[in-house]
Amino acid sequence: MDLRFTAExxxxxxxxxxxxxxxxDPVTHRKMVEGRIxxxxxxxxxxxxxxxxxxxxxxxxxxxGGPGFTPVERYIFLDExxxxxxxxxxxxxxxxxxxxxxxxxxxAQQERFLAxxxxxxxxxxxxxxxxxxxxxLAALRTSARREGDHYVxxxxxxxxxxxxxxxxxxxLVRTDPQAPKKQMGISFLLIDLRLPGVTIRPIITLDExxxxxxxxxxxxxxxxxxxxxEENKGWDVTKFxxxxxxxxxxxxGMTKHLxxxxxxxxxxxxxxxxxxxxxxxxLKILEITQLRILDGQRRSxxxxxxxxxxxxxxxxxxxxxxxxxxxxxxxxxLEVQHDDAPLSLDDAGEWIGSVMPNYGILRAASIFxxxxxxxxxxxxxxxxxL
Amino acid sequence: MDLELSDDQRMLKDSVDRLxxxxxxxxxxxxxxxxxxxxxxxMWKSFAELGLTMLPFSEEQGGLGLGGVETxxxxxxxxxxxxxxxxxxxxxxAGTAISEAGTPDQQAGLLPGIMTGETIAxxxxxxxxxxxxxxxxxVLDGTAKVVLGGDCASLLVVPAGEDLFVVTSDVAGLECRGxxxxxxxxxxxxAMNGVKVPEKSRLGGNGAGAxxxxxxxxxxxxxxxxxxxxxxxxxxxxxxxxxQFGKPIGVNQSLQHRAAEMLVEVEQARSAAMYAAxxxxxxxxxxxxxxxxxxxxxxxxxxRFIAQYAVQLHGGIGVSEEHLVSHYFRRLTxxxxxxxxxxxxxxxxxxxxxxxxxxxxxxxx
Ligand SMILES: Cc1cc2nc3c(=O)[nH]c(=O)nc-3n(C[C@H](O)[C@H](O)[C@H](O)COP(=O)(O)OP(=O)(O)OC[C@H]3O[C@@H](n4cnc5c(N)ncnc54)[C@H](O)[C@@H]3O)c2cc1C
Numbered sequence: 001m002d003l004r005f006t007a008e009x010x011x012x013x014x015x016x017x018x019x020x021x022x023x024x025d026p027v028t029h030r031k032m033v034e035g036r037i038x039x040x041x042x043x044x045x046x047x048x049x050x051x052x053x054x055x056x057x058x059x060x061x062x063x064x065g066g067p068g069f070t071p072v073e074r075y076i077f078l079d080e081x082x083x084x085x086x087x088x089x090x091x092x093x094x095x096x097x098x099x100x101x102x103x104x105x106x107x108a109q110q111e112r113f114l115a116x117x118x119x120x121x122x123x124x125x126x127x128x129x130x131x132x133x134x135x136x137l138a139a140l141r142t143s144a145r146r147e148g149d150h151y152v153x154x155x156x157x158x159x160x161x162x163x164x165x166x167x168x169x170x171x172l173v174r175t176d177p178q179a180p181k182k183q184m185g186i187s188f189l190l191i192d193l194r195l196p197g198v199t200i201r202p203i204i205t206l207d208e209x210x211x212x213x214x215x216x217x218x219x220x221x222x223x224x225x226x227x228x229x230e231e232n233k234g235w236d237v238t239k240f241x242x243x244x245x246x247x248x249x250x251x252x253g254m255t256k257h258l259x260x261x262x263x264x265x266x267x268x269x270x271x272x273x274x275x276x277x278x279x280x281x282x283l284k285i286l287e288i289t290q291l292r293i294l295d296g297q298r299r300s301x302x303x304x305x306x307x308x309x310x311x312x313x314x315x316x317x318x319x320x321x322x323x324x325x326x327x328x329x330x331x332x333x334l335e336v337q338h339d340d341a342p343l344s345l346d347d348a349g350e351w352i353g354s355v356m357p358n359y360g361i362l363r364a365a366s367i368f369x370x371x372x373x374x375x376x377x378x379x380x381x382x383x384x385x386l
Numbered sequence: 387m388d389l390e391l392s393d394d395q396r397m398l399k400d401s402v403d404r405l406x407x408x409x410x411x412x413x414x415x416x417x418x419x420x421x422x423x424x425x426x427x428x429m430w431k432s433f434a435e436l437g438l439t440m441l442p443f444s445e446e447q448g449g450l451g452l453g454g455v456e457t458x459x460x461x462x463x464x465x466x467x468x469x470x471x472x473x474x475x476x477x478x479x480a481g482t483a484i485s486e487a488g489t490p491d492q493q494a495g496l497l498p499g500i501m502t503g504e505t506i507a508x509x510x511x512x513x514x515x516x517x518x519x520x521x522x523x524x525v526l527d528g529t530a531k532v533v534l535g536g537d538c539a540s541l542l543v544v545p546a547g548e549d550l551f552v553v554t555s556d557v558a559g560l561e562c563r564g565x566x567x568x569x570x571x572x573x574x575x576x577a578m579n580g581v582k583v584p585e586k587s588r589l590g591g592n593g594a595g596a597x598x599x600x601x602x603x604x605x606x607x608x609x610x611x612x613x614x615x616x617x618x619x620x621x622x623x624x625x626x627x628x629x630q631f632g633k634p635i636g637v638n639q640s641l642q643h644r645a646a647e648m649l650v651e652v653e654q655a656r657s658a659a660m661y662a663a664x665x666x667x668x669x670x671x672x673x674x675x676x677x678x679x680x681x682x683x684x685x686x687x688x689x690r691f692i693a694q695y696a697v698q699l700h701g702g703i704g705v706s707e708e709h710l711v712s713h714y715f716r717r718l719t720x721x722x723x724x725x726x727x728x729x730x731x732x733x734x735x736x737x738x739x740x741x742x743x744x745x746x747x748x749x750x751x
Binding site for chain 2: 006
């Protein structure tokens with residue numbers, strides 16, 4: 001047994017770190033350090049910078065324009081982004097839609113969508129959830145009926161992250177309402193959000209930010225060449241997408257960034273530092289769990305149900321860190337401030353305007369991407385046979 | 387990176403697991419615990435015959451020269467079996483201390499008996515014992531509490547001042563009050579009144595005591611893992627077989643989720659045990675110190691969680707002496723307390739600065 005990275009892997013880490021340091025726009029970096037959300041243009045610019053280096057699509061194979069990273073390289077790459085901290089490549093594009101088009105798309109669809117998806121020329125939104133279909137996603141009701149060369153789509157999607165920035169939305173629709181099982185009548189459709197009949201309405205979240213939206217679809221005519229995979233087989237595509245979303249990583253680097261901020265604000269306070277140490281102990285061991293799962297991925301590419309462990313523990317520790325940061329920031333953290341408050345580019349002082357908003361919105365991390373309850377259900381069933 | 391066992395390690399695991407499965411069920415264990423020493427001399431002999439008592443010692447010392455991973459394999463099996471024989475005190479704690487601090491001559495004098503299992507040794511890890519010079523020799527005074535295996539050891543390794551000293555248990559001026567420990571095993575409180583130690587029984591210092599405690603934490607991590615996995619297995623089994631309201635209790639989602647939470651903690655404990663095994667080779671003292679503190683924190687917390695909920699999910703039978711799960715409860719609780727409890731390890735890790743920051747990952751260009 002050996003936990004060490006190879007010399008090549010260590011060198012790769014240094015490369016990534018140097019690349020981020022030399023190429024990340026200082027304003028974007030500052031915003032990330034302070035826990036603000038960068039603007040659309042800043043995210044696009046960064047993704048294109050990464051793309052010019054061949055790194056915008058860490059999970060894509062070389063054959064489809066990706067860097068062909070090993071699981072370990074992918075982990076190192078994302079860990080450096082998280083610790084920097086720098087924006088991750090837009091996950092809707094890179095972790096969700098891209099792999100689906102690679103796996104299920106026709107050559108024409110791959111030709112049309114992959115390159116612009118990597119370069120963020122198309123920004124994708126995820127049109128899965130509906131008011132009546134959350135954890136029970138297959139209960140979705142948005143309908144699509146075939147009319148000649150088009151699907152005519154009507155329905156109500158909710159919680160679309162960054163849809164106000166988006167150009168297109170990958171969408172689950174019901175094409176066969178008569179199917180014997182609710183999973184069987186679903187199709188995976190790509191919808192251009194500029195089409196007539198699409199309305200996007202903001203939802204303001206408890207951090208007073210606009211990050212998520214509702215999307216109303218009213219008789220939207222979608223060309224049939226925007227169907228991914230077979231009609232009524234969209235659930236297979238969905239399972240594939242969700243397993244990619246969930247085999248992700250514990251985002252330990254993001255928690256490390258929070259710990260750095262806590263320590264700066266703690267100014268030697270022993271009780272805070274003890275609470276921080278308790279968190280760091282678990283985080284250190286979670287890193288080992290992460291490496292064990294990566295080691296398993298080198299041996300088998302099948303989705304690993306143990307990644308639910310990473311999601312559960314990773315989110316638990318990140319939420320605990322955000323809570324500790326809130327506590328150490330003190331009552332001043334309650335002053336309402338927004339991400340557009342003036343930015344100071346020198347390193348003096350810690351801007352705490354994002355601390356309370358981020359503590360609040362981080363509660364969502366245990367709700368989306370498979371809620372903690374859903375993850376526990378998966379573990380009980382697949383790992384314990386309950 | 388490679389986190390799989392080698393073929394040799396797998397073979398070792400098979401043979402130790404088999405020994406424990408065959409020789410260490412709850413009734414057999416009870417039989418061992420009522421022997422005069424509180425453990426079985428015969429079982430101890432079987433461990434020696436399998437080579438387990440020689441396992442971590444180098445080939446130059448006459449041992450098998452195996453490492454942290456092999457020790458973890460043994461510890462995990464012993465944790466599952468709730469083994470009460472004095473492997474931790476004699477082989478891991480005292481053995482490491484003598485290997486680290488002794489001159490080659492001292493090692494040649496002390497280790498062979500320990501490796502064959504004929505000598506039981508013990509390490510004082512936490513003491514208020516002082517050493518003063520007396521001509522060319524030394525005199526030790528003071529007390530030590532909860533010395534693991536201290537009641538049955540014929541050799542005691544005692545830290546005093548800068549050094550470690552070796553004394554035999556029959557030396558004049560040493561009082562020893564032995565007792566059984568909750569969770570299995572034995573210990574002693576020691577009092578030394580003018581115990582004379584010749585200069586040749588003074589081992590070097592050089593942090594050997596700290597290295598021995600680190601080895602002890604690694605051992606406890608492996609043992610805790612074995613006990614936690616076993617407690618979870620028992621619990622999951624019970625959820626599937628115990629019926630109330632006309633169906634297995636495991637159909638209730640609140641219990642399924644609790645079991646899933648237990649699994650998360652067991653997997654964290656597994657990571658902690660593996661990290662502990664591999665950290666033994668780390669040369670940087672600070673990295674080792676912080677790492678072992680983190681390991682002890684995690685096994686302490688995870689062990690509590692598993693112990694408490696394994697009992698809870700068993701209902702009344704969970705608190706009965708008759709049921710294995712109550713024995714895991716006690717051993718896991720003890721492991722959390724021994725060699726630095728969770729709170730003290732958290733404080734230690736905080737003092738060492740933790741692992742991250744406060745300075746940024748890097749300053750922007
Ligand atoms: C910030 C944010 C961003 C999001 N972004 C997107 C996006 O971009 N695109 C998109 O399509 N969706 C998005 N979502 C939606 C997200 O996927 C859903 O919120 C999630 O699937 C949960 O569904 P729900 O909100 O309807 O909660 P419900 O499913 O109604 O759950 C309510 C509670 O019940 C629990 N629960 C549900 N079923 C069970 C069960 N069987 N057993 C035990 N407990 C259960 C849940 O864990 C939860 O605690 C986002 C959500 C948030 C908050």
